[in-house]
Amino acid sequence: MTKPLISIEALARRYPAPGGTETTVFENVWLPIAKGEFVCLIGHSGCGKTTILNVLAGLDQPSAGVVIVDGREISGPSLDRAVIFQGHSLLPWMSVMGNIAFAVTSRHPDWPKDKVRAHCQKYIDVVHLTGSEHKKPAELSGGMKQRVGIARALAIEPKMLLMDEPFSALDALTRGSLQDEVRRICTETEQTVFMITHDVDEAMLLADKIVLMTNGPGAKIAEIVENTLPKDRRRTDIHKHDSYYALRNHLLDFLVTRSKTFASEIAGKSYDPRRPPLVRPGETAAAAPPEIAPARAASA
Amino acid sequence: MRASLSLRAGLLSIAILAALIGIWHVATLPTAGAAGNVDPEYAALVSGAAAEGQKSAFPTPADVGATLWKHIKDPFYVRGANDQGVGIQLAYSLGRVLVGYGLAALVAIPLGFLIGMSPLTYRALDPFIQILKPISPLAWMPLALYTIKDSGISAIFVIFICSLWPMLINTAFGVASVRKEWLNVAATLEVGPLRKAFMVILPAAAPTIMTGMRISIGIAWLVIVAAEMLVGGTGIGYFVWNEWNNLSIGNILTAILLIGLVGMILDVALARAARLVAYRE
Structure with missing residues (x-):
């Protein structure tokens, strides 16, 4: 494996609990992310997913451990790591163009106005918001707002994109089309992405690697699942691939049962948090019978 | 056709204003019959409306209207320190x-x-x-x-x-x-x-x-x-x-x-x- 772009090392988060003890949300989390990789983190609420993302973003401090980028420990937020927030987090008094221009001028304070404008326009076009440049966020639909958030993050041309359940507040149709667009943009630009989700289908469509986290408190990375679906997968035909059900069942199985019982699963066996097992479901096992079409993952 | 809400509200406002001025006018009407009983020296001393005894010092709407008009006509006069527009x-x-x-x-x-x-x-x-x-x-x-x-x-x-x-x-x-x-x-x-x-x-x-x-x-x-x-x-x-x-x-x-x-x-x-x-x- 090549040297990772970003490396999470021995990360832990604890907070004081009543009675003078400490509650550990997660501990000893190790995760390297290579350049150009799309990594999804899946886990139930309370396992510290958002905390990990906020630490990566530099918005939160871990109780222990470090995040290394380019051989250096991160000390705070950086323009190299753009965040797409769960709520769109647009500044409501600025137009679409204004919001993106605010980010671009933060990145390039010396750029003349025309250049900033042209640069913003490019990314407004990328997320298909041409014509809505001068609208205020309140005049946009939820999906359009999230597109602005994506354009704002892309426009600063970060080394890495961090997404915190970016589509969870959207309706299913909008979510689907935005997922397609994010996949297209990220493959085209070879963007490195770290995304949090609890939607199995979303992870299967977008991610190269799916990191499974056990339930908190004391959450840890159980395993890293490599996406065995072909690179050119699309939402419309993703379920026709041979390894689709194997992968999906593996992920669902983890979320439904193994995320709770993982501690007893590894009891007595060797488990190295620095090298969680890498799994490729569907590669060796036969494809699941097609008549088993599980209902959509519990994405609540 | 029903008039718009703002038009109806405006008409109601005008009606309320007219009613208030009407009540005010009636309340400040001079009571007839008692005029002329005032000692001229007293009249000279207190002057104006008060001298007429029966009439209260409270002006009628017409009086106030006239005063208001007088002020609006000439708002910026200066006639000494205590008499300015x-x-x-x-x-x-x-x-x-x-x-x-x-x-x-x-x-x-x-x-x-x-x-x-x-x-x-x-x-x-x-x-x-x-x-x-x-x-x-x-x-x-x-x-x-x-x-x-x-x-x-x-x-x-x-x-x-x-x-x-x-x-x-x-x-x-x-x-x-x-x-x-x-x-x-x-x-x-x-x-x-x-x-x-x-x-x-x-x-x-x-x-x-x-x-x-x-x-x-x-x-x-x-x-x-x-x-x-x-x-x-x-x-x-x-x-x-x-x-x-x-x-x-x-x-x-x-x-x-x-x-x-x-x-x-x-x-x-x-x-x-x-x-x-x-x-x-």
Whole structure:
């Protein structure tokens, strides 16, 4: 494996609990992310997913451990790591163009106005918001707002994109089309992405690697699942691939049962948090019978 | 077809006004029959309406209308220190209010910004603000007169004090309650502190700050009348008190009407300004 772009090392988060003890949300989390990789983190609420993302973003401090980028420990937020927030987090008094221009001028304070404008326009076009440049966020639909958030993050041309359940507040149709667009943009630009989700289908469509986290408190990375679906997968035909059900069942199985019982699963066996097992479901096992079409993952 | 709501409301307003003036007119009609019984010397002494005995000093709507028209026709005359046009008096009052209010804004908004940015100062200064805020601004008047020794500046100081608190509190509150996610956006974009203050925090807090400014201008205009009654000399408050001493109810009613009008204009102006900085989420 090549040297990772970003490396999470021995990360832990604890907070004081009543009675003078400490509650550990997660501990000893190790995760390297290579350049150009799309990594999804899946886990139930309370396992510290958002905390990990906020630490990566530099918005939160871990109780222990470090995040290394380019051989250096991160000390705070950086323009190299753009965040797409769960709520769109647009500044409501600025137009679409204004919001993106605010980010671009933060990145390039010396750029003349025309250049900033042209640069913003490019990314407004990328997320298909041409014509809505001068609208205020309140005049946009939820999906359009999230597109602005994506354009704002892309426009600063970060080394890495961090997404915190970016589509969870959207309706299913909008979510689907935005997922397609994010996949297209990220493959085209070879963007490195770290995304949090609890939607199995979303992870299967977008991610190269799916990191499974056990339930908190004391959450840890159980395993890293490599996406065995072909690179050119699309939402419309993703379920026709041979390894689709194997992968999906593996992920669902983890979320439904193994995320709770993982501690007893590894009891007595060797488990190295620095090298969680890498799994490729569907590669060796036969494809699941097609008549088993599980209902959509519990994405609540 | 039904007339629009605003048209019907307007008609109703006019009807209410007509009814009020009608009641007023009937209530102030002179009682007939008693005229001519007044001792001419007494009449010469007290003069005017009071001399007629049966007629109250309270003017009829027509009298007040005439007085109002007289003031509007010639608002800026100066006939000695105690006889100046109502326009000049209003201008004095407005000038004091704007100076006191402007100084208060210059102090309250930056200070409120600092208080709002720092939870420590927010907590530390809170008891002072809570105790100073409910003090009637007029209670400061003796202290102001004693230390400043100038009645005009004292009046401005009183306006300053009463305008200060709503603006200070609202600015601090607005700044302290800027949404965390907007600050996170600024943080991830590595926005510098000054740019963050002017591009994120100020616009985010602006509607709350404007609300404070609107409350302040209302209070300032309420207080200036009372303050000028105390300090005397010039101003619409002094005018009212002077006309009370003259027992000229018509002038007082005219002044009351104008005070209301100016207060409304100030409020509307601030409301317009507030609309400029408002945003929908």
